[in-house]
Amino acid sequence: MSPVPDLRPTRAEVDAGAIARNVGRIAAAAGADVCAVVKADGYGHGAVTAARAALAGGATWLAVALVEEAAVLRDVGVTAPVLLLSEPTPAAIPHLLDLDLTPTVYAPAFVAALDAAARARGRRVAVHAKLDTGMGRVGAPPEDWPALLDAIAAAPGLALEGVETHLARADEPSAPTTGAQLARFAAGLAELRARGLAPRLLHVANTAGALVHGDAVRAAGAGLPDAAPLVRAGIGVYGLDPGGEVRAVDHGLEPALRLVSAVSFVKRIAAGTPVSYGHRWAAPVDGWLATVPVGYADGVPRALGGHGEALLGGRRRPVVGTVTMDQLLLWCGDDVPDVDDEVVLLGTQGEAHVAMGEWAAAAGTITYEVATGLGPRLPRVVVGAAG
Numbered sequence: 001m002s003p004v005p006d007l008r009p010t011r012a013e014v015d016a017g018a019i020a021r022n023v024g025r026i027a028a029a030a031g032a033d034v035c036a037v038v039k040a041d042g043y044g045h046g047a048v049t050a051a052r053a054a055l056a057g058g059a060t061w062l063a064v065a066l067v068e069e070a071a072v073l074r075d076v077g078v079t080a081p082v083l084l085l086s087e088p089t090p091a092a093i094p095h096l097l098d099l100d101l102t103p104t105v106y107a108p109a110f111v112a113a114l115d116a117a118a119r120a121r122g123r124r125v126a127v128h129a130k131l132d133t134g135m136g137r138v139g140a141p142p143e144d145w146p147a148l149l150d151a152i153a154a155a156p157g158l159a160l161e162g163v164e165t166h167l168a169r170a171d172e173p174s175a176p177t178t179g180a181q182l183a184r185f186a187a188g189l190a191e192l193r194a195r196g197l198a199p200r201l202l203h204v205a206n207t208a209g210a211l212v213h214g215d216a217v218r219a220a221g222a223g224l225p226d227a228a229p230l231v232r233a234g235i236g237v238y239g240l241d242p243g244g245e246v247r248a249v250d251h252g253l254e255p256a257l258r259l260v261s262a263v264s265f266v267k268r269i270a271a272g273t274p275v276s277y278g279h280r281w282a283a284p285v286d287g288w289l290a291t292v293p294v295g296y297a298d299g300v301p302r303a304l305g306g307h308g309e310a311l312l313g314g315r316r317r318p319v320v321g322t323v324t325m326d327q328l329l330l331w332c333g334d335d336v337p338d339v340d341d342e343v344v345l346l347g348t349q350g351e352a353h354v355a356m357g358e359w360a361a362a363a364g365t366i367t368y369e370v371a372t373g374l375g376p377r378l379p380r381v382v383v384g385a386a387g
C-alpha cells in the first residue's frame with residue numbers, strides 16, 4: 001500500500017456493469033451457463049471486480065489458472081465454484097482442498113495424490129477430467145483417457161463432476177481442426193458411457209467457441225443426456241476481441257475497460273523539431289504537442305509510437321515519437337491542448353473510440369497480451385454497477 005493516495009491522473013476505469021452484461025450476452029449466444037475466467041487478475045481488470053461482476057451477471061462458475069489466484073477470491077468471500085484450469089504442483093493440494101476448489105485433472109500421479117489427500121480428510125473432491133483433443137498443452141492424450149477414467153472411477157476420494165477439452169483454433173471459424181477436436185471429444189465421451197460414468201458438466205468452448213461454434217458448446221452432449229454444457233469464457237467477458245476473425249463488437253459485447261489520463265504538459269514546436277528517444281519523429285509543420293503521463297511501464301506498448309492514436313478533445317491524435325516508460329506524446333497540430341485535458345488511451349471519449357484490438361495490431365500481438373500487460377501501478381477504478 002502506497003503511503004500517498006493515487007495522485008497521477010492515469011487510471012484504468014473498469015465497468016462492472018459491462019462485465020455483467022457481457023456474461024449475459026455470452027450465455028445467450030452459447031445457450032449455456034458461463035464459467036467466467038478471471039485468471040491473470042481478471043485479464044488485467046482486477047480479479048475480484050471481475051469475479052463479482054460476472055457472478056452478478058449470471059455466471060455460475062469462475063475459473064483461474066493458479067491456486068494463488070483462487071485464494072484471492074476466497075479471501076474476499078467469493079463462495080461460487082472455482083475451477084482450476086490446470087493441475088498445480090502436489091504441494092498445492094492441501095491448499096486447493098482448504099479453499100474448496102475444483103481441479104482439472106489429467107496426470108495419473110496427480111489423481112493418486114489428490115485422492116489420497118481427500119481420503120485423509122474423509123472427503124470426496126469433485127474433479128473435471130481433461131482430454132487433450134488437439135491443443136497439445138495439458139490434458140490426457142486420447143490413448144491415456146480410458147486409464148484416467150478408470151483411475152478416477154476407482155478413487156474413493158474423487159467424484160467426476162465434469163469433462164472438458166480446449167480448442168486450439170476456435171477463433172478461426174473455418175479451421176478444420178475444430179471439427180476433428182470435437183470428434184475426438186465425442187469419442188472420449190463414448191468411453192464414459194461404456195463405464196456408466198455420468199458427469200453433470202461438459203465444457204469445450206472458450207469465448208470464440210461460445211460465440212461461433214454452437215457445435216463445440218453442445219459438443220457431443222448428445223452422448224451424455226444428463227450432462228449440461230458450460231462455456232469457459234474469458235476475453236469476451238471483458239468485451240475484447242478473441243481474435244482477428246471473431247470480433248467482440250459483432251457479438252454485442254462491450255469493452256469493460258477505459259484507460260484514462262490527462263495532459264501533463266503542452267508546448268508549441270517548430271516544423272522539423274524532433275522529439276523523444278532516438279528522435280524518431282519530427283514535427284511536419286509548426287504545431288502543438290501534448291505530453292501524457294502514461295507509458296510502457298503501465299502497459300502501453302512501446303510499438304504504439306508512430307502507429308497508435310489516443311483521444312483528446314473528442315478527436316483521434318497520433319502518438320508520436322518513442323513511447324517512454326512513464327510518458328508519451330500526442331501531436332495536436334493546430335489544436336491547442338490544455339494541461340489537465342482528459343486523454344483516453346483506450347475506450348470512448350465523446351463520439352470517438354480506441355479499441356484494445358488497435359493496440360494489439362500495432363504491437364503485433366493479441367488483446368489477451370495487452371490486457372494482461374496493463375501494469376500493476378495503474379490504479380483500477382471500478383465504475384458502473386453490476387446490478
Ligand SMILES: *Cc1c(COP(=O)(O)O)cnc(C)c1O
Nearest residue numbers: 037085166206207232233234235
Ligand atoms: C484462458 C482459458 C480460457 C478462456 O479463454 P478465452 O479465449 O479468454 O475465452 C478457457 N479455457 C482454458 C483452458 C483457458 O486456459
